[in-house]
Amino acid sequence: MNNNALEIHSLKKTFTDFGLDDISFSLPTGFIMGLVGKNGAGKTTTIKLILNLLQKESGLIKVFGNDISNRYDFKQDIAVVFDDLLFVEDWKIDDVEKAISPFYDKWNTAKFQSNIERFHLNRNKKIRDFSKGMKLKLSLAVALSHQAKLLILDEPTSGLDPLMQNEFIQLVLEQKAKGCTIFLSSHIFEEVERTCDRVAILRKGKIASIQPIDTLRHQQSREFHFSFSSQEGATAFYQKMGGTLQEKTVILLAGKEQLPSILQMASSLNICDLSTKSQSLEDTFLAFYGEEQK
Numbered sequence: 001m002n003n004n005a006l007e008i009h010s011l012k013k014t015f016t017d018f019g020l021d022d023i024s025f026s027l028p029t030g031f032i033m034g035l036v037g038k039n040g041a042g043k044t045t046t047i048k049l050i051l052n053l054l055q056k057e058s059g060l061i062k063v064f065g066n067d068i069s070n071r072y073d074f075k076q077d078i079a080v081v082f083d084d085l086l087f088v089e090d091w092k093i094d095d096v097e098k099a100i101s102p103f104y105d106k107w108n109t110a111k112f113q114s115n116i117e118r119f120h121l122n123r124n125k126k127i128r129d130f131s132k133g134m135k136l137k138l139s140l141a142v143a144l145s146h147q148a149k150l151l152i153l154d155e156p157t158s159g160l161d162p163l164m165q166n167e168f169i170q171l172v173l174e175q176k177a178k179g180c181t182i183f184l185s186s187h188i189f190e191e192v193e194r195t196c197d198r199v200a201i202l203r204k205g206k207i208a209s210i211q212p213i214d215t216l217r218h219q220q221s222r223e224f225h226f227s228f229s230s231q232e233g234a235t236a237f238y239q240k241m242g243g244t245l246q247e248k249t250v251i252l253l254a255g256k257e258q259l260p261s262i263l264q265m266a267s268s269l270n271i272c273d274l275s276t277k278s279q280s281l282e283d284t285f286l287a288f289y290g291e292e293q294k
Contacts, residue, residue, distance in 0.1 A: 004065070005029045005150050005181035006050070011059035013049060020045055020205045023059070029149075032172065032182040034192035034213075037202030043185040046202070047154050050183075051080065063150065076105055079148035081139045083155040089128040093121060096142065104146035115141035133164045140171065151175060153184045157191060169194050224259070226250045226266050227273035237269050 004026045011023040020042045027033045037043050048054040050061055052068060060067060063074045087096055093116060101107040116123070119137035121130075130138065136156060143151060153172075157165045165188065172182060172195045186192050192199060193213065200210040227249045228234040238245040241262065243252035254262060266274070 003029050005031075005063070006183060007060070007062040007065075008046075008050070009060040009062075011046070011049060011061065012057045013045060013054060014057060018042070018045075018205060020049070023202075023205075023207055025200055025207060025210050027181060027183055029064075029181050030176070030179055031197040032176055032184060032195050034196035034199045035183070035185045035202060036187065036189070036192060036199060039187075041202040042205045043202055044154055047080075047152055047183075047185060050152065051075070051078070076146075077149045078152060079143035079146065079150070080152045081136070081143050081154065081156045083158050087127050087138070089126065091127050092125065093123045093138065096127075096138065100142055106147040108145050108147065112141060112145035115144055133160055136160065136164070136168070140168075144175070149179075149181060151180050151182045153182065153186070155185055155187065157186070157188060165191060222254065223277040224252045224254055224262070225273075225275045225277075226252065226271055227275075228266075229270045229272045233269040233271070237266055237271075240265060 006027040008026070009024050011020060013020045018040065023042075023046060025033075035043050035046065045054065049056050050063075050068075052072065060069075062068065064077060066074060068074050087099075091099070097109070097112055101109070101112075116138075119134075119141055121134060121137060121141070125134075127135070127138075139156075157168050160168070169191055172184070176182060176195075182195075184192065184196060196213050198210065198212045199216060201208045226234075226237060228237065229248075231248055234245060234248045234250055238250045241250065241252055243250050252262070263271075263274075
């Protein structure tokens with residue numbers, strides 16, 4: 001039995017100055033997967049290919065085990081939230097429902113009305129008068145009103161304040177608890193770390209890494225601050241181990257497995273204090289992108 005909500009195999013799409021090449025990954029049902037990458041890395045292109053909004057050159061895309069080539073009925077099971085709201089600016093909320101609801105067999109008007117109330121959206125306002133946060137809430141109200149099993153989010157909280165971002169994170173986790181599968185493209189690393197089960201890093205149109213978030217956390221280096229009782233000890237440690245020397249303190253990035261040998265060296269030079277700071281997903285992301293500039 002296939003337990004993947006989304007499967008991508010050897011996906012390719014070429015443009016004049018950019019291309020996706022050999023993109024492959026799977027998203028198990030009930031999981032949240034994050035896709036991160038610099039602007040122009042191919043995140044939105046990947047999503048548009050999944051939705052058949054762009055024609056792929058080669059490769060295979062399956063949604064809940066079904067090849068989506070030349071099919072559009074699969075979208076009944078998918079809800080999408082883009083960074084930009086695609087509704088007509090002169091519309092009000094009731095106009096949105098009238099336009100959208102006929103496309104979904106399982107549209108639930110009561111659920112839509114409940115979502116509108118939950119998000120405190122004004123029915124009498126035109127879309128043009130909505131703030132960015134209100135537009136996101138309207139998109140979510142639509143996305144959560146037709147019993148979608150796969151929720152695709154493309155940079156949904158870009159430009160929003162931290163309070164709205166936190167509210168969004170709670171909503172995503174709530175949907176996961178209800179059994180929804182979620183594919184999240186984002187450049188907000190805290191958002192990805194707090195919600196995702198696995199993360200794919202997209203670089204130059206290719207998947208540079210794809211791992212469970214817990215594995216990434218385990219592999220991440222830590223920032224160690226070694227403080228010495230003398231300047232001589234700090235300088236000697238710096239000369240042997242590298243890092244950054246700040247008076248009597250040496251700042252060093254290292255993995256947990258390296259720590260015993262490093263501590264042995266530091267002890268011989270009269271270390272008097274040690275503190276540590278975990279590296280974030282953003283640090284890991286920057287490390288991947290730093291490699292291409294060397």
